[in-house]
Amino acid sequence: MIGDKNREHESKMNGKIKRTPLQSEIIRYIQEFIEGNGLKAGNRLPSQEKLIQMMGVSRTSLREAMKTLEARGVITVRNGKGIYVGDGGDGTGLAILDFAREKEKLLEMLEVRKVLEKEILRMVIHRATPEEIRELGEITAVLMAKFRRGEQQTAEDKQFHYTIYRLSHNQVMYQMILSISSVIDRFWEFPLEMEDPFLASLPLHEELYQAICEKNVKKAQAINERLLDAIYQDIRNQR
Numbered sequence: 001m002i003g004d005k006n007r008e009h010e011s012k013m014n015g016k017i018k019r020t021p022l023q024s025e026i027i028r029y030i031q032e033f034i035e036g037n038g039l040k041a042g043n044r045l046p047s048q049e050k051l052i053q054m055m056g057v058s059r060t061s062l063r064e065a066m067k068t069l070e071a072r073g074v075i076t077v078r079n080g081k082g083i084y085v086g087d088g089g090d091g092t093g094l095a096i097l098d099f100a101r102e103k104e105k106l107l108e109m110l111e112v113r114k115v116l117e118k119e120i121l122r123m124v125i126h127r128a129t130p131e132e133i134r135e136l137g138e139i140t141a142v143l144m145a146k147f148r149r150g151e152q153q154t155a156e157d158k159q160f161h162y163t164i165y166r167l168s169h170n171q172v173m174y175q176m177i178l179s180i181s182s183v184i185d186r187f188w189e190f191p192l193e194m195e196d197p198f199l200a201s202l203p204l205h206e207e208l209y210q211a212i213c214e215k216n217v218k219k220a221q222a223i224n225e226r227l228l229d230a231i232y233q234d235i236r237n238q239r
Contacts, residue, residue, distance in 0.1 A: 026065035071239035
């Protein structure tokens with residue numbers, strides 16, 4: 001049980017978390033609770049029910065944050081016994097927060113990409129010249145050949161998407177993409193310590209190119225959504 005000192009600190013930390021998504025905020029709250037109470041490995045934390053009450057968050061949001069904290073060794077969840085500080089609970093707070101924030105930012109950027117790329121694909125299909133489509137085809141061929149040989153194809157993957165953005169022939173849209181490229185580019189920089197990310201999405205690049213060649217807007221948009229969903233799931237599953 002947490003002693004009087006801990007309860008006193010707990011009372012000072014009863015401000016409700018209001019912003020969503022909440023994972024990084026919950027992680028920060030729990031890390032600060034551990035540090036503020038001087039808890040060490042093996043010390044017990046408040047129950048899930050008490051943490052939910054203290055932070056004003058849903059059980060699902062708390063569990064998601066706890067999975068990340070447990071995977072990183074900050075906490076240990078013992079079924080039927082409670083939540084305890086793990087061996088990695090001392091000095092790892094910033095790393096955990098950085099991981100959660102990057103994951104959150106990538107997931108949010110995928111939501112933005114879904115919106116923008118749906119319209120970009122419509123523009124590409126209506127505006128790209130046959131020569132430009134062939135250019136995209138050459139990039140696709142190299143990308144898929146490297147993928148099938150098991151070679152690294154990050155540069156071609158990035159080139160594929162940026163070529164599609166350019167072939168929209170909408171300078172405002174293209175400049176908007178470039179303005180957020182520092183975040184978009186993280187998908188090709190092995191984010192979240194992923195060793196070989198997004199393999200499930202790669203075969204869909206060839207399907208997307210074929211749909212563009214067919215000038216089938218709805219098909220291209222549907223394939224691109226599946227592609228981004230596969231990336232979203234890969235990132236979502238990282239702990």
